[in-house]
Amino acid sequence: xxxxxxxxxxxxxxxxxLQLLEGALARGEISHxxxxxxxxxxxxxxxxxxxxxxxxxGGDAGAEKRARRGLHPDLSEVKPEGVFTTIGQVREVVxxxxxxxxxxxxxxxxxxxxxxxxxxxxxxxxxxxxxxxxAVFVLLAASREVVLPTILSRAQAVxxxxxxxxxxxxxxxxxxxxxxxxSGSEASGAPxxxxxxxxxxxxxxxxxxFSLRYAxxxxxxxxREAVFEAGFSFGGDFEERSRAAKEITARAEAVGSARExxxxxxxxxPDRRAREGAKRAGRAARDSAxxxxxxxxALAYRDAAAVGAGAPELVANADRVEEIRRNVDEHPxxxxxxxxxxxxxxxxxxxxxxxxxxxxxxxxSQTRRxxxxxxxxxxxxxxxxxxxxxxxMPES
Numbered sequence: 001x002x003x004x005x006x007x008x009x010x011x012x013x014x015x016x017x018l019q020l021l022e023g024a025l026a027r028g029e030i031s032h033x034x035x036x037x038x039x040x041x042x043x044x045x046x047x048x049x050x051x052x053x054x055x056x057x058g059g060d061a062g063a064e065k066r067a068r069r070g071l072h073p074d075l076s077e078v079k080p081e082g083v084f085t086t087i088g089q090v091r092e093v094v095x096x097x098x099x100x101x102x103x104x105x106x107x108x109x110x111x112x113x114x115x116x117x118x119x120x121x122x123x124x125x126x127x128x129x130x131x132x133x134x135a136v137f138v139l140l141a142a143s144r145e146v147v148l149p150t151i152l153s154r155a156q157a158v159x160x161x162x163x164x165x166x167x168x169x170x171x172x173x174x175x176x177x178x179x180x181x182x183s184g185s186e187a188s189g190a191p192x193x194x195x196x197x198x199x200x201x202x203x204x205x206x207x208x209x210f211s212l213r214y215a216x217x218x219x220x221x222x223x224r225e226a227v228f229e230a231g232f233s234f235g236g237d238f239e240e241r242s243r244a245a246k247e248i249t250a251r252a253e254a255v256g257s258a259r260e261x262x263x264x265x266x267x268x269x270p271d272r273r274a275r276e277g278a279k280r281a282g283r284a285a286r287d288s289a290x291x292x293x294x295x296x297x298a299l300a301y302r303d304a305a306a307v308g309a310g311a312p313e314l315v316a317n318a319d320r321v322e323e324i325r326r327n328v329d330e331h332p333x334x335x336x337x338x339x340x341x342x343x344x345x346x347x348x349x350x351x352x353x354x355x356x357x358x359x360x361x362x363x364x365s366q367t368r369r370x371x372x373x374x375x376x377x378x379x380x381x382x383x384x385x386x387x388x389x390x391x392x393m394p395e396s
Contacts, residue, residue, distance in 0.1 A: 007021075014163070030136060033137040033139065035158065036160055037147070037160065038160030039207065040142060049077070052067065052110060053068045056105060063103075075108050076110070080112060090111075090121075093109050097132065097137075098127075111137065112139075220289070224296055226251045232327045234331070238361075245360035252286050255289035256284075261278075290360070302337065304334075304336040334371040342370050343363055346359050
């Protein structure tokens, strides 16, 4: 369902969270700190910016529009410097929070709580314990568990959930996707879809943003193809898996390059600031694509587990069911669900500046061991021993 309130118009799903925030705005009962928690891509940041814009505007429609465009001095979004939000960034936030708003009704700061290290979190803690002035903090996190308890206890938690697949598919279809598929035309003026709306919604896993990208970005389609080929290739040696990791990394680079180009699209003579912004956007898109590759690999293995359990209707990669079924039949007894879970360590390693290519090589080797170790006739003893040791070294 699309929300109709003026502040949150166009937001899909998460009705309970939006109603809570609407009620707070209507009554003027605003907490000094909120924690928006939930999976990536379900609208937390968009809602935070809309909510923050309404707070700083104080009922002034013009000011709210400026704030939504990022042009209001009292609405600040603090983006991490690399992996973490630094103590220096937090100290500057604390300094600004103690002063009066420049022109708005309040000052609002949006921070990613799951990027605060212990020192940065402690620097913010005193302000959260004893708020001064009209400052409001909106903290974003993938889950409550990754936020320090001292921060968690001083913020009002607002849960965001994955948007239902049928809601996302309907949204994509309204953009013209079904018309494209049926007629091959592009009358709506939007980009031609890379995959059909229902499949894009399934691949997005409750994220409107990712579903939209799957529907419209051919680079993500290429990334998915490379992941599928690598994830279900069990006959090769380490050199082959290394080549597969290079191919996935190259596809991720293509996603980054496309984002960098789109950032500069329409700019005839970009200045240094614009070029630097485009490069940052490209790097972020590339890193996101590597994370998405690991998610796609886990999704493919979960689909294999569903097929193996006799539940093909639960498969997200609905266009690849027969391919998945062939792999399941070729490896009876394989621990597909365990292989999907084993990718968690690889996802965590991305936060520590490890080479994405190396992470992918290890991930492909470890999941291969996990799958083949459970298949009859495989060399289980060595594989299981490697798993017990938690070795990160791929076998040759």
